[in-house]
Amino acid sequence: MKESSTVAALATLLYDFLPASGNNATAFPLAARKVGVGALWPEGYSKGPGITQLLTATLEQQRSRFCPLILEIVKQSMTWRSKREPLSRAELDELNRLLPGVGFKIPDLLDPEFLASLPGSPVAPAPQPTPATPAAADPAVLKDLRQRLQDLGGLSPQTRGFAFEIFLHDLFKVYGLSPRASFRPRTGEQIDGSFELGNDTYLLEAKWHSAPTPAADLHILNGKLNSRPTWSRALFISYGGFGPDGLEAFNRGKSSLICMDGYDLYETLSRELPLDRVIARKARHAVETGLIHVSVRELFP
Template sequence: MSINKKMSANSILALKDALVAIYYRKKDLRQFIELTIENAAIVSTIDWADNVKYESVSQLIDRMVKRQDFYQTDLLKLVQEVGNINDFSHLEYWEKENRGLIKKAEVAVGKLRQQAKGHFDTIEELKKAEERRETTKEKLKDSIAYQQKLDELKMEFYEIASNTNSQQKGFQFEKFLNKLFNFFDLDPKSAFKVIGEQIDGAFTFDNTDYLLEAKWQEKSIIAADLYTFGGKIQGKLKNTLGLFVSLGPYSSECTETGSSVLKSMILMDGMDLMQVLEGRVRLNDMILIKRRHASQTGDIYYQMK
């Protein structure tokens, strides 16, 4: 974040005085500064051994002020950290021989707070900007990881599609569905079981339990396939729903029937699955859209645009 508001001369003088006052020993002050600022290498360019404390501090701050384009955030951090000091008990040991150390530190820090009052809003802006940057970086990282995993699933799906061995294809599709549903946090209740090329399973979404039936076959799904699945759903608890996934087409009789047996399921096809794998829609969002459409219209086969 670029801050154009440079520190005033009075703020700089108050910062110098406060830094000198908050620590008695130069090595303690040096450590405090090194731990506070990000670009701490500049601290080692100062002669802390031979200079008196104020001279070392003054040289350091003056060098940072000359390059506020580079050190402005560090200067503001020093203002913030010094201004936040309320406990001066670390000076008590030297207070016995140098009376007034604690009072002097309190006054100096108080003066800094007064002189740099306008900069504390800037400090908050910096903090919020940094938080936004961190949030954005995390979102970007998550987005990249999400896309990479989706690409892996898509390549795995293509490999399954190219397999001519029906039995192998069924087992591969079982593993693929487990990965897909886990990836979208759809909480598979049990491993998907394979019967030929037919996969049965269960998952939970939006506080609703679903039975899953998936078929990978060239011929169209007919109403009898759906009635068989509907019978399985009816054998479960009342609010259980079903998701039927067919990579092949559905016959017209599947969608034209008005039987109540089929009103407890929604249908997905290969085009739907490709939309998920290509990142155009998330699987859980697709299920939600299809379920709402079925609830509102009675149409269990909503084709996503």
């Protein structure tokens, strides 16, 4: 996942900021203790894995203290490295570049006067690639996908579920959402797929049943979400829709889950609606109203 990659890059960058031990004034465990996450420093780890574990655990368990932790590391580093190789402008520029990858910007570290006081030259920003235009704008592609969706109903139950997953993978690919096929991240756990929308990664659950999906299936997917970082999201696509008991239960609770049904898919394709906007609007509506499933027809009248 993108966040895990960013944490690994942050750990590599911060490695030379402080020692891991042997210093009573400046060290990673002391910085962690100073901001209230000292228990998350893993004793017995070597320095590199220790930093990675500290950052990961803080994001997952004490997210509000992540920025204070980074600030304290920088402050202590300026002291510790003042008699060595001082902390450089390039290192802070790289730190500021990486932090949005875990959802943060720290104003104190972006202050122009502070950055100008650091030795070295600023790092020139990397040119941003022009986003590729999704092929979904081609009406012929949409027509083919719509026909494939209709043809799925004629398949046997044994093959229909797998074919539905392949269809969804191709659908997300057409709309430029970087889909991943079905995978098993842990023993005994099956994920039907994942995709990216903006800076968010979504797990995907797909069911092709003529009957509405019951509450139990929603609880299973929500359980997978609860075992992951707090910023995780999921999209449940049930061709036959959802039972009112399940929607009622989740509409009253906290969840990062949103839902689509077969009619939503057909509306998206037949009206040539951008799938990324459909999902984003469903997510926004869920945040604003607490309703995890509102039809595409209602969202795009």
